[in-house]
Amino acid sequence: MSVSMLSTFVKPMHPEGRRFVAIAGALAVILFLVWPPLGWIGLGLTIWVYYFFRDPERVTPDRPGVMVSPADGVVSLLEPAVPPAELGLGDGEMMRISVFMSVFNCHVNRVPAAGRITRVAYRPGKFLNASLDKASADNERNGLAIDLADGRRYGVVQIAGLVARRILCWVGEGEEMATGDRFGLIRFGSRLDIYLPEGATPLVAIGQTMVAGETVIADLGVAGAVAG
Incomplete structure (x- = not known):
């Protein structure tokens, strides 16, 4: 061979x-x-x-002004939602993209867009089916708030699922991350929620298959392209 x-x-x-x-x-x-x-x-x-537990190398798009998927899986939700309070992103709605990972997907999570981590917040909770909408509010989760170079902020949240019993996150507040950098892993079957920054436009549809670190999920807009 x-x-x-x-x-x-x-x-x-x-x-x-x-x-x-x-x-x-x-x-x-x-x-x-x-x-x-x-x-x-x-x-x-x-x-x-x-x-x-496979962890293949990924080819992250090098063009500025885009966000990539933080996880392998399928887009299960695409809707405005209020982000978890512990992330400090405010109480207004932000566009949320949810990527559901089955037990057959690669579970290494990657940073959607380059920036500085301003908050890492873990919250214990239930272990409902991660494909359910209420899993975002009720399940165990770990969230990151990340500041873009232009000052806008977005969030990415690891959510435990029905089978998942351990969320791993190996980055800390203050760290500068590049697009596609590995930041965590969830065992065994779970979901990632991405809360887009103001001005970003989703470029995916429900049911679309995602590849972590490679599939473009959103356009950050003019500000993101300039800062890129």
């Missing part, structure tokens, strides 16, 4: 997944010893765990 073909099927794995793959692999060995057919099921589970 050529290197290019191999890279198509074998992707880098995020370090967060190593212990889970090791646990699944050990279980597969035990199952093989107990009864081989069960061992094959365990092997399949191990492969799936590795696949869940």
Whole structure:
């Protein structure tokens, strides 16, 4: 098998997944010893765990004035909504784009647009199906408020789902981030909400498939293009 073909099927794995793959692999060995057919099921589970934690390189658009998707998945909501209070984005409605991630999507999250992180806010909550609208208000979540170079601010919120039980965020307040930078991960199945800044125009539709760090989700407008 050529290197290019191999890279198509074998992707880098995020370090967060190593212990889970090791646990699944050990279980597969035990199952093989107990009864081989069960061992094959365990092997399949191990492969799936590795696949869940894959962290492929992405080619982020280099043109100024655009926002990219923070997650792989499907656009499930596109509507005005009041952002979580803990982000300090005000009590007015902002255009919200929600990207739902199934357990088969890559779950590494990326920064939609370059800027400085002004707030990181975690809030415990429920574990409802992440595709539901009320998951934005009721579920466990971790949000970032990010200032663009032109002074506008937007928000991106990691939301736990029915299966997800751990939100990881490895960035802090004051950090400068580039478009497409990795900032977190959610285990296992969840959702990302993006609250667009004033003047931004959505460029996606409900049901559209997203690729984190690559798919353009919004045009920031003239101010964003100038600041780019």
